[in-house]
Amino acid sequence: MEEITPMMRTEIEKYLKQNGITLTEFSHIINLNVGTLSSIVTGNRSLSVNQLDRITAGMELPPDYFYERYIEECIIESPSLHWRKISPFLYRCAELGRLDCIQRVMSLLLDTSMYIPLLFEMAEDLFQKGEYQEAATCLYENVAESERKQHSERLALCQYRLFSLRIGKDQAQNLQTAAKFEPFVDRLDEIDQLDALKDLANVYRSLSMWDKVYKFSRQMYKLGQIQYDLVHNSKREIQLGKKLSRPLFVYIAYAELMCANACDAKGDHEQAKEHLRGSADLSWVKESDPDTLHWIKKFQHWAKINTYVNRLMSGDISVLPDYVKHMAGEQHIFNELLNVIEAANQYNLDVDHILQQFEPQITAHQESSSVDKHSQQFLRQQSARFSYKLAKYSLNKGRYSYGFKCLLNALEKSATINNVLLTSNCSGLFDRFKAHAAPETLDQYEKLSQEVWKRNDKKDSFNLNSN
Structure with a gap:
């Protein structure tokens, strides 16, 4: 038998009775007019999310404790859907990370075309603020789905925002995200x-x-x-x-x-x-x-x-x-170092003196981090590529111990960002110099290869349409 959840006002009444608190006393605690509180409890007045948050805080409950019931009692059962009431609730859900509640409300609204531009504007507001990006993604996805058969600029802009929000450290995912966005560029x-x-x-x-x-x-x-x-x-x-x-x-x-x-x-x-x-x-x-x-x-x-x-x-x-x-006069020189070692590999140059000269910058780059998502993506990619190229350079010069160390490092980094091509190149380079690997290096490579395989085996494959 399905359990019946008590209504919000029933729980409020129960709380007041159990704690021996009068409506007047509780209204002072939550800084809400006693007449307003009385009308809410008796069901004679609609409840705003701001009032609900005050009541919930007064009852010392988690802020989103009543949110599912708020949707049922104050939105679904309401004679009409008022944006002025729904909008503050959605913003509050975004703040608290209640994507499930946002999804539930949107499923009620999207059948009515007048709400689509309002939901889109809310998504834009959240996106521009740079906060609550998961909520913005949820809104954009739903608006895009509701307009998937339209060739509207709003649909294209939703896809552009989703493209921006989804780019991250996983290079295979980035490829899929970019390919999905491509057909919408011309509609912007x-x-x-x-x-x-x-x-x-x-x-x-x-x-x-x-x-x-x-x-x-x-x-x-x-x-x-x-x-x-x-x-x-x-x-x-x-x-x-x-x-x-x-x-x-x-x-x-x-x-x-x-x-x-x-x-x-x-x-x-x-x-x-x-x-x-x-x-x-x-x-x-x-x-x-x-x-x-x-x-x-x-x-x-x-x-x-x-x-x-x-x-x-x-x-x-x-x-x-x-x-x-x-390069010596530049603050950021890692691109240049990548070019130097690429040229060294291509034309069989000795660039040991250059690598020694810039060793502090190489170390600093390997340890650096960035708060910017796109910068992080680029730094990870650079770091993995550099480790691979340095491994190739060292192995070609017969420095097998250091070369394999760099190569295992490159393999791990390329697997972390899911760069399939670079991971494959690392494996190919290892096979080429495998005869020079120490037993412990072979063991490390085998374990790392298994970890990479397990990680990728869990991911669903996908097909990309070429454009």
Whole structure:
């Protein structure tokens, strides 16, 4: 037989009777008008979530103790659904992490179209505040599901927000998330598209999917040019409908820089040079405010660094001393170190002196952390790649003990971020030098491989549609 849960007002009455407290005394305790409290207890007045929280606190119960019953008694059984009453309750559920209650209420609202924009605005508010992201995700998912058959901008924006919220340390999950978002990019308005294309290109860059990086960077470049031309060369003054996260010209220059990175990574160094020139030559930029000048200086600096990289990766080893000299003056040098050791592996260079010179920075990077989710993702990826490349460099030089130590470290890190390609590369490199591994190293590798297999075996496989 199903247990019948007593109504809220019954529990309140029971509490007062058991503790010998009068309504007047309790109203003073919870700072609520005694007439209002009396009407609530007798069922003659509707109950707001603020009043409920005061009563719950006065009864010394957990703040969300009555929330399921509040949905049943004050929302479902209410003659009409009032947003002014529901909205504060949903915000409170977000604060307390009661996603189950949010889901329950949304299931009541989504059949009525008038609530969809209100729920979307609440999701936007939670997202912009940067708090209660799980609640924002729940809201976006439900709004997106209710509009899945529509080709609306709101649906596309929900998918963009979900893409941003779901990017994390799991690289396989990031790939799935990016692929799911791709079809919605073109449905965003032009301003949101610029940031979405930038974010997509950055995610694919962290996944080393260079064709995708190039594709979305070129789209960003073309869209940025169209918008810049509209703003500056139109016969009538054009104002952008939304505020961009960066000055408009930055998207054009950044697209060129990303294209250069993609071309260098794919071995097309001549094409990379063209894009680098495009990112550095910003004489066409019409603005001259301090923020613009700051960004122009940044791009000129980045172009100089990437020109070194371009020459180094194309086999011009003579640039290495200048590149190292430049690195010594930089605060963040890990990208440069990755390039140096990549060139060392590719062209059989001895870079021991460079690694020794920057050993403190290498250690600091390996131990660093960031509160920013996207920075954390990039740092983990860098750290895993560096350990792998350092292992390859050391093993090729016959330093087997240190090389295997780096390789096991790389395998563990790549498994942690679920980078399937890097995990596979680690296994392949181990097999190549397996004959030089000590018995304890073989045991460590076997145990780690089993852990990686067990971790991945628990994950459901998924299929991706290529776009």
